[in-house]
Amino acid sequence: MQASPALERAAELVALAVNARLQSGGAAMLPLEAADRQAWRPNCAVANCYASGAVGMAAHSDRMTALGPCPIIASLSLGATRCFRLHRTQRVDLWEGAGGTGSGSPHDTAVAAGADVVRVDLQLAHNQLLVMWPPTQETWKHEVTKTSKPFTLHKRSGATRFNLTFRRMKPGWEHRVPTCRCGRPAVMKAHVPKQPIQQQQPTRQLRYYYACESDGRTKASCGFFVDVPHVATLA
Ligand SMILES: [Zn+2]
The missing domain is CATH 2.60.120 (Jelly Rolls)
Structure with missing residues (x-):
């Protein structure tokens, strides 16, 4: 738009x-x-x-x-x-x-x-x-x-x-989005690390995943879940 x-x-x-x-x-x-x-x-x-x-x-x-x-x-x-x-x-x-x-x-x-x-x-x-x-x-x-x-x-x-x-939508990110088993684009979210994030090499401690976005109305989800490979190598 x-x-x-x-x-x-x-x-x-x-x-x-x-x-x-x-x-x-x-x-x-x-x-x-x-x-x-x-x-x-x-x-x-x-x-x-x-x-x-x-x-x-x-x-x-x-x-x-x-x-x-x-x-x-x-x-x-x-x-x-x-x-x-x-x-x-x-x-x-x-x-x-x-x-x-x-x-x-x-x-x-x-x-x-x-x-x-x-x-x-x-x-x-x-x-x-x-x-x-x-x-x-x-x-x-x-x-x-x-x-x-x-x-x-x-x-x-x-x-x-x-x-x-x-x-700011970054070029490249929307193109690598996998499709879940419902046939919809998955959403990327961050894992919550178990340990506090340390200042040294902080991005190496962040982890992300793609998951099925559950239907807002029915809350239905196909359970699709895949870890994003190390983001430092993708950025
Ligand atoms: Zn799904």
């Missing part, structure tokens, strides 16, 4: 913010993203609409099937302020850049288990940009929580929040 001029302009501004952060060295990068380190440029955007506090998005990580491992995903919030919750699924030792970055709000909260942050709540306001740096998709789940409590409305959209997430 062709992007509107306004969406193209938004993508340019989002890319400027992401690239400024990369060039300042403020974000931890992985070898797999080295090509993007020069100039990250989104080539698709996913839009979501949350019409009221009764509408949310359950905890998930974004599919990496067409993005490849360790994607940068930049999320622009428009309209009402809603809570964006991150749940950590895997310890990542010494990776300061893992998790999201945003401009921050005094209402943001973090929940720790011992010395480890395991859950972060961010209040995402109108025009705020949240960047999920790699390996956020591999090591955290995220959700938009439903709420019956009052939240900050927007003067034009009222209780509605819109969200545009900018991504």
Whole structure:
């Protein structure tokens, strides 16, 4: 689908913010993203609409099937302020850049288990940009929580929040997607490693697989499952 001029302009501004952060060295990068380190440029955007506090998005990580491992995903919030919750699924030792970055709000909260942050709540306001740096998709789940409590409305959209997430589909990744036994393209996801990921050679510790995407309505799955060969050799 062709992007509107306004969406193209938004993508340019989002890319400027992401690239400024990369060039300042403020974000931890992985070898797999080295090509993007020069100039990250989104080539698709996913839009979501949350019409009221009764509408949310359950905890998930974004599919990496067409993005490849360790994607940068930049999320622009428009309209009402809603809570964006991150749940950590895997310890990542010494990776300061893992998790999201945003401009921050005094209402943001973090929940720790011992010395480890395991859950972060961010209040995402109108025009705020949240960047999920790699390996956020591999090591955290995220959700938009439903709420019956009052939240900050927007003067034009009222209780509605819109969200545009900018991504970069990497050439090659969508072409190697296997077909599951249902005859549908499989989805690529990350294994959750049993051991904390160490800083040394981090990409060697990440593992991925293709699986049948269960039918959203019936939850039916053919059980198709195949490990992705070592990603360092594929990138
Ligand atoms: Zn299937």
